[in-house]
Amino acid sequence: MKKLTAISLLLFANLVHAECTMTQYNRLANEAVLGPVTDLVTYFSPGQCRVKYNITYNGIQQSIDKTYQGDGNITTACQKAINLGRDEMTYKFGGEFKQETALKCSDGDKPEIKPLKIGAHIMEAEAPTVPNGDGYFEHNHARCRLFREHYDQNGKFRTAHGVICELDNNDWLVVDKW
Amino acid sequence: MKYLAILAAVIIAGCDARSAPPRVGSAPTPHLPTYEELVNYPVDCSKSEEQLFELRNIQRFKNFNSDIDELNEADRAYNSRLKATIWFYEYGCPQ
Numbered sequence: 001m002k003k004l005t006a007i008s009l010l011l012f013a014n015l016v017h018a019e020c021t022m023t024q025y026n027r028l029a030n031e032a033v034l035g036p037v038t039d040l041v042t043y044f045s046p047g048q049c050r051v052k053y054n055i056t057y058n059g060i061q062q063s064i065d066k067t068y069q070g071d072g073n074i075t076t077a078c079q080k081a082i083n084l085g086r087d088e089m090t091y092k093f094g095g096e097f098k099q100e101t102a103l104k105c106s107d108g109d110k111p112e113i114k115p116l117k118i119g120a121h122i123m124e125a126e127a128p129t130v131p132n133g134d135g136y137f138e139h140n141h142a143r144c145r146l147f148r149e150h151y152d153q154n155g156k157f158r159t160a161h162g163v164i165c166e167l168d169n170n171d172w173l174v175v176d177k178w
Numbered sequence: 179m180k181y182l183a184i185l186a187a188v189i190i191a192g193c194d195a196r197s198a199p200p201r202v203g204s205a206p207t208p209h210l211p212t213y214e215e216l217v218n219y220p221v222d223c224s225k226s227e228e229q230l231f232e233l234r235n236i237q238r239f240k241n242f243n244s245d246i247d248e249l250n251e252a253d254r255a256y257n258s259r260l261k262a263t264i265w266f267y268e269y270g271c272p273q
Contacts (some may be wrong), residue, residue, distance in 0.1 A: 178257055
C-alpha cells in the first residue's frame with residue numbers, strides 16, 4: 001500500500017511538473033485478438049451456404065459451423081456465412097473492454113515549473129528533497145523536512161530552500177521558504 | 179490644602195500626558211549584523227533560546243516580504259541566511 005501511494009505520488013508529481021494530461025479510454029479488445037479463419041470447408045447450394053472453420057480468440061481455437069440463407073453466388077453467400085460466425089464470436093465475447101491510459105506531455109513548449117509558495121498545500125513529492133538532507137525533524141509536534149527547488153525567475157536561475165510540514169491526510173504545508 | 183495639592187498634581191499629570199509625543203516603535207533597535215556577520219554567526223545549540231530570540235528580533239525588524247521572489251538580491255541573500263540560521267536550531271540541534 002505504501003509503495004502504491006509512493007508511486008501515485010511520484011506519478012502525480014511528474015504530471016504536475018511536466019504539464020502532462022492523462023486521458024483514459026476504453027477499447028474493445030475483441031477485434032485485436034480474433035484470429036484468421038482456418039480449415040475452411042464450404043457447402044454451397046443455391047439459396048444457402050454452410051461453412052465450417054476454425055478461428056482463434058484470445059489464443060484459444062474455436063470451431064464454427066454456420067449457414068447463410070439468401071441469394072448470392074458461392075463467394076458472397078459463403079463470405080456472409082463466415083461473417084455470421086465471426087459476428088457470433090464478437091457477440092459471445094462482447095463486453096470485454098480494455099481500459100487504457102494515455103499520457104500526453106507537451107514536447108515542444110517548455111514545461112512551466114511553478115515555485116512553491118509559503119502557505120501552499122501540496123503533496124510531499126512536489127517538494128524536491130535536499131541531497132544529503134538529514135531527513136525529517138519535528139517542529140511544533142509535526143513531521144517536517146527541508147526541500148530545495150530550482151526554478152527560472154524571468155530568465156534567472158534560482159535556488160530556494162524551505163520547510164514543509166505534514167498535516168493530515170497526506171497533506172503537506174509549505175511552512176517557510178528562503 | 180491637601181485637596182488642592184492633589185488637584186494640582188492631577189492637572190499637571192494630565193498636561194504631561196497630553197503634551198507627550200506619541201510612542202512609535204518603542205522596542206529598541208536590535209544589533210543588525212551584516213551579511214558576512216550572519217554567515218559567521220556562532221550558532222550554539224546550548225544557547226538556542228537567547229540566540230533565537232536575537233535572530234527573530236532581527237527578522238521582525240527587517241520585516242522582509244515572505245515572497246522571496248519580490249526581494250532584491252541583497253535582501254534575498256540576507257533573508258535566506260537569516261532564515262537558514264533560524265531553522266538550523268530546529269533540525270540541527272537535539273530536541
